[in-house]
Amino acid sequence: MADLVWLIPAFPLAGFLTILLFGRRLGDPKAGYLATAAVFASFAVAAAVYFDLLSRPEEDRQTVVTLFSWVPVGTLQVDLAFLADPLSILMCLFITFIAGWIHMFAVGYMHGDAKYSKFFLYMNLFVFAMTILVLGENLLVTFLGWEGVGTCSYLLIAFWHTRESAATAGKKAFVTNRVGDWGVMLAMFLAFSAVGSLSYTVLNEGAETGTLAASTASAIAILLLIGAAGKSAQLPLYLWLPDAMEGPTPVSALIHAATMVTGGVFLLTRINPVIQASYDWVPTTIAWVGGLTALFAATIALAQNDIKKVLAYSTVSQIGYMMLAVGSGAYVAGIFHMVTHAGFKALLFLGAGSVIHGMHEEQDMRRMGALRKFMPITAATFIVGWLAIAGVPPFSGFWSKDEILLYTLADNTPLYIVGIITAVLTAFYMTRQIIMVFFGEARWTSLANAEEAPEVAEGEPPVETHNAHGEFKPHESPPIMWIPLVALAGVAMLGGIVNMPKLFGIPSGAAYKLEEWLHPVVEFGEADISGSWADNNKYILVAIAVACALIGIALAWLVYERRRIKPWEPSLFANAWYYDFAVTWFMGNPGREGFQAVADFDATIVDGAVTGTGVAVKATAGEVRKGQTGYVRQYAALIGVGVVLLLGWFVVIRGIL
């Protein structure tokens, strides 16, 4: 069955091709159903491959399926080959599962859009590319998927391309990702020059056996970190992700929360032996990038008012946790958090989509409130997602975040504190969101004449004008949209069971299932924390984590629901520390001027030299031509002068006569 792993990308590819050829004829909603079916078919194959691998002994859980020779030149032999192993199949399982529900949600969400079938065309192409990314047997096949998802992301962010901001956001995402891809490409060149192959098997084995020098391993790891920072929206390349919210909300849920943005974490996990073989500062750097990004993005999320922007910064922050895990050698915990995050963040984004849908394209949380009465299912499922991300037990996010913090404490205490602070902030900003959207008083009654309503000023309660000009009532979304919400809420609630710790009397047979499953892949890189203080005092860590979540929730409750404390939303946070602003300014001003200077240099100096030569030749020729008057007497006179001069030279200088 594992030999059929190529069917996992084949189904969405077939869906893509069908919609490409017949999309317009299929139309709304058939194209959407077809795309959904293709993704769920992929999930079925992934499940079958999973059970096949599961039935084998641990050391045999690996199958390479080579389709054909892709780029064969000399010693460089790159096959289009897939690697079915515990990591790639786990990735395929959650990618196709969550993508399936998001496709289904989109059938309802995109209903009535003029480019309905094109949306599903891109979505299926994305799932195809994403499965290629995770299934790749070598860096180049992964890179095929890597840039493929980047391209789909570009197409989908700019989906409503007549909107200037959407077009700009799409371009920004692609270009920023390309900066990261520069790192990935160099890592590939270096890998080839070091081991003569791009295959993960060869590269990892070189790292494990010590054939790969620590310096080379470090360089490869750092270059891939650059790539990961681009794809997974980490500092300093995160800034495309908040803008990516310009895309339709199902895109934000699928690509910019659950799947594509975790590609960087996946890639670093895939090459964990290389990181292990690097100098010590390499994993430390990865951990700090992750930790600082987590904290940085969480502070920004505190002061956002756009329902999707909060979730976008939250995504950046949560992937920061995963990077932190990778840097701490907690690969299993990182992947665990990736899986639980995919579930609850997809849920939150789709919930946000449902709210936006029900609120007639309103995204500003200051114009929401009290929606739980009008959208009970959306509210209930969103609350599940909130509890999961805030880290409240027994929801899924609690288990995975706790595992990361455990390894971080064993590895690096300052980063543990960063992680703890981020956890408080996460609980705080998510509670703030829940209250602003679903609780409190309704601030949307003025929406019917929203265009005329004055802009809501920063930090002040919005002006209320009571429903003077017409009826407006938020509505619950149709079943095609809330069924996926319920399914994902189930995942967010129970996702933790894939990797339960041996605490609270959980039987050892049921604990650490994911760790067992991933063991062959991360065997070499996974940190061993047994015997450390953190490992021996797990209950204390759990208590701290739960306390953090509750403090964050309680604080936000006091600020936004009880209004006991004045909200603190400094403009530094609201404007994302002015980092994006600074980069954009730099690109637009000195950057652009520099480029213009080069173009001007080309036009004036380089080309000027050419035209200058032409002009000079012409001018010289013009002067010389004046000698050619055509008058014989003038030529005769000149000859005469010449003869005299020559004679004089012979006589006077040479003394011939």
Add this chain to the structure above:
Amino acid sequence: MLATETGPIAFPILSALIFIPIIGAVIVALLPKSRPEYPKLVALMASVATAAMSIWLMASFETSEAGFQFVSKHTWIEAWGISWHLGVDGISLFLVVLTGILFPLAILAVDPHHDEKPYLAWLLMLQAGVMGSFLSLDLFVFFVFFEIVLVPMYFLIAGWGYEKRVYAATKFFLYTMFGSAFMLVGLIATVAIASRDIGYTTFDLVVIAEQANFAASTGRWLFFAFAIAFAVKVPIFPLHTWLPDAHTQAPTAGSVVLAGVMLKLGTYGLLRFGVYLFPEASYWSRNLWLTLAVIGIIYGAIAATMQTDLKRLVAYSSVAHLGFIVLGIFAFTTQSMSGSTIQMVNHGVSTGALFLFVGWIYERRKTRQISDLRGLQKVAPIFAAAFMLVMLSSVGVPGLNGFVGEFLILTGSFLTARWWTVVAALGVILAAVYLLWAYQRVFHGEPDEDNKKFPELKIKEGLVLLPFLGLIVFMGIYPKPVLDRVQPSIDALIGRVEDHTDYVQPKPTIELVDHSQEPANPEEEGDG
């Protein structure tokens, strides 16, 4: 062994590839003006026949053979040792095929605005000249074809070009002639010096390459005489400024051919008459070329970003793309040089198609200014989608053709020219910047009044595009058939460089301690 020996009377296919377009050109020129429908028909027949033969040539090409195939050799001017010597190897094969298929498509794609008859005759003459340049194995014959190419191109730009056509055509002609002057001197000197080693006078490339033994300093002088001519043609920074003018002012078919195959005369020349003829000198001067190539990549991309004329933007992108090809040539590895060879074809396909789009946009809107265009994707989604695919190929997205070449060039160059490659790879980011920004300004946004009536892709245009789009996808996913035919010739070329210098190509590999295969290894060695 060679295809010429398979039958009792072998069909001289390479000569036919040159003469059919010439005959076509003559017929077109002689057709009476009273029958205006014939010239196009004749031109199409001649160019389609050439295309069909070039494809047949590719099909019957011996894959694992490194040397010249389908060789045809006839003495021409005996006293000077000049012969009509043609041959094709893995390096020239796909350029010949590209020349074969690009011309009929260019003829079909856009009709000239006036005087169709001479326009078509010049185009066919151009095809013959380009074909001859790629096929000649005699220095004299090569030079003749290399120069002949200028004449039809000059008339095409000056006669059917845009507002600054005469300036552009003159600049193109004089600039390239300036380079050729060096080559002519170098060529005669090469033959004169070589004849002392060989014992008789000959212009035969293969004989000179095999038997002549240039002193290092002599070889370097001669190499530079050739290289300057090719550097102008490529063009290599800072000799590139004729190109934006010529590309922009040429009629669409001229731009397609110029970008598609004519620039490749330069890079092909560097391989065939630079590296092959003067391996020592080209290896000795590699750092100069690598540096200029990398400057071209970054500089061309930056200049492209700031262009306001869409056609000029595509022209500057050629400077950047050709920089990659030069980088690969002077990195002297199997991967980089094979990558350069395949990238010559890829660039011809992608940039050729981009020029078609720009031409069609001009036909519809009578402008090439980016600021005049807006929101075209809304009114012409299929046109936009096709443009998008070609653009992504030019950006170098994996799965499409442009990536394969770029990746091979950079991977191979990294082995011998590490830091050049690190900088060159930045060009990949810049390519996304200038093309995506241009796409956004032209296709995204809400179309204004002028752009609202932009017509959708026509059926004929779609048919012309299909081969381009097909090649873009096919060469990106399955380049193996091309690479298999290119690599033997490249390996032979690198072998020559290794023979004449102390260079040894790095072939990275790793000795893995694989316990499962340990017992098997000694047996294999014993068998070998």
